[in-house]
Amino acid sequence: MKLSNKIAITLLAIGLIGLVSFQIKKNDRYFEIIKNLDVFTTLYKELNTYYVDEINPTDIMETGIEAMLESLDPYTNFIPEDKIEDYRIMSTGQYAGIGTTMGKIEDRHVVMMIFEGAPAETSGVNIGDELLEINNNPVDDYTTEEINKLLKGQIGTTVEIKINRKGIKKPLNFSINRESINVESVPYYGLIAEDIAYIRLTEFSSGAGASVRSALVELKGKGAKKVILDLRGNPGGLLNESIEVSNVFIPKGLEVVSTKGKIEEWNKTYTANKNPVDVNIPVAVLISNNSASASEIVAGVMQDYDRGILVGQRSYGKGLVQATRPLSYNSQLKITTAKYYIPSGRCIQAIDYSHRNEDGSIGKIPDSLKSEFKTRAGRIVYDGGGVSPDHSVINKGYAPITIQLIRKGFIFDFATEYYYKNVNSKPDPREFSVSDDLYNEFTTWVSGKDYSYTTATEETIKELRETADSDKYFDFLEKEIMVLEKEIQEHKKEDLKVFQSEIKRALKEEIISRYHKRQGMIESSFENDEEVDEAIKLLNDEAQYKALLQVDK
Known part of the structure; x- marks a missing residue:
């Protein structure tokens, strides 16, 4: 037999052995999954049947699920059916309600903020009003979360509330029609100095990019020649909105962010696909320890392309991408599917996301754990946890x-x-x-x-x-x-x-x-x-x- 034929037969044999080995490992994994699901199911059944005290089946299941997910990363979460609406509000910035933010001061449920033009404002509710009843039900023992849920509802429905107001002895009653509430992602923009525009972006909900774009166009029309984009405390939001916001300042066709995950379909590169508003206007981006996710994409893009300066503190360090997967009975799983990488190639995910300082910031990262990257101009930047400012300002906070x-x-x-x-x-x-x-x-x-x-x-x-x-x-x-x-x-x-x-x-x-x-x-x-x-x-x-x-x- 020729040597070449022997080599070919040997390689084929090795390939078949590898395939069989892979199949065995694959089958072993499936067996482990089936076995553990069976153990979990029988344990759950035995607990509910024989445990000495009455068990709430839903609560104990959610506890088990949350404990399982807690062993992964902080952003992979189970969303039960009764919290789907809250998740939708977070991702879209829209809900149906009366437009108040409630809070608790000592033992009082108080209106902390009212959105401009919302039904609560037009009906005469004021900040500082103490909520007593919702639909004739006293709220003394309710949590703030429960109160917010009761105030929300379908568009066009009515909610009855009773409040106490400073200086008025008798409680006041209001009948308020719920409407669609759009939480503005840009709550403020204006000229902060003679020719400096200021745009505050608080979240990357649907329409955030369009809001930043229209704000800058308007302010340029009023004479703005420089701009401050304030991302302090912005926790992030929709990935596509981070692309839209970046695209306001960088040319069409430039890469904004890429994602890489275990499943090939999550390996994508996203580019700016619109004409920018201004690619030359000087920009200062304000960031803080709690600027996260989509905020860090925008800040990282501005830094990697040397498009603007970053001012403030190192950002949060969340470089993970989440997607929602539908589960049975209208519940969902928000699951981390990929990591994202900004144009220089760095991932800003904190190396250790389980241990943070009290203010949410990342502790000092050893140089040995950081990798060096370069901006378009050749400035050295690092991965390992957040985006570092070009000009640091210590946030002293309150006494x-x-x-x-x-x-x-x-x-x-x-x-x-x-x-x-x-x-x-x-x-x-x-x-x-x-x-x-x-x-x-x-x-x-x-x-x-x-x-x-x-x-x-x-x-x-x-x-x-x-x-x-x-x-x-x-x-x-x-x-x-x-x-x-x-x-x-x-x-x-x-x-x-x-x-x-x-x-x-x-x-x-x-x-x-x-x-x-x-x-x-x-x-x-x-x-x-x-x-x-x-x-x-x-x-x-x-x-x-x-x-x-x-x-x-």
Whole structure:
């Protein structure tokens, strides 16, 4: 037999062995699936039949499903039939209801925000109203989620509500027709400086790209020559809308994002397919620790093509793509099907998505776990977790006292009372400020109320006390620890004075919301927004703006 024939027969034999081996492994996998499904089914049946207490079959099944999915990634979720509507609202930005955002302050269910032009507003419901009843049913024991569900319903149906209002002794009754509510993905846009456009994008729901496009066209018509695109806190949304938003600023035909998964059909490349609005206008994109998913695609595209500068903090780090798969009985599975890659080739998915800082940000990533990529101009960028800004701005946040005043509802309630005392005035969001007299009125109003709080410093001292006690050093350090604790308590007495600047800012935004809703709150925040100020400075400094987009020499 010729050598070539022997080689051919050997290769064929190896191929057949491999095929049989693959088939055996495949059959083993199917057997494992069938076996485990059978075990799960019989266990579920035995529990429901013999467990000593009555079991809710739906609750225990959902618990099992959620535990199973929890072992995967945070974004693969089971959506039962009764939560399908909530998921639809998240993905489309539309629902039928009265247009309120409800919240709970202590034991009160309160209207926290009303959408402009929504049925609640036209019917006379105000921010700060306390909800007592829905369709003659008291809501004392309801959760906020349950209340929101009851307020929603089919278009054209009516909901009856009873509320308490500041300054009015008797409850008020409203009969409100539910309508289609479109939650604006661009709640505010305008000229923030003489020639600088500002566009706030809060989510990538259906129509987000069109909203950003029309906003920029309008603002350019009013003289805008630079633009700030604010993606801070934007959790993402629809993948196609991230492409539409990117396409506002980059040329038609450029790659925006590609996806790669286990199933070949999920391996796709998406390109900009429309004519852009402006490919040269200077752009500053604001990002934060909670800018995620679609927000990171847009921010990454702007960075990878050196199309604009990123200002703020490193983004969240969600580079996974989800799709929904239909299940029986109208339930669905939202499942991670692929990872996405931005134009430089990097995936911004956090390496470890199970451990994050309290604010949602990613901890420090070792250099050994990061890979290096380059932008179109040759700037070095990295994968491994989020998109890093070109110009970092530390988000200092509020002091503990301000957080507690907000959490306890004191700033909210004071703003409501202010509104009813000054209901006929309509302060300008940019010009209004909380005067010293008004602030003194607030400090007098809040005195005697319980807004006690524990600072991070106090927590650290408490840990020191416990550690010293454990190590038998407490007797040596007791005096010093007690001095520290006393000094902190003395300083806390002055916190209303020390942190009055930021408390005034929180009061201003809350008061303005009573008159101008979401748009007013955003506009009133510009006065003390460090990231916006930095973006304006960079856009007005042409040399520094260009330097940030060039390779370091």
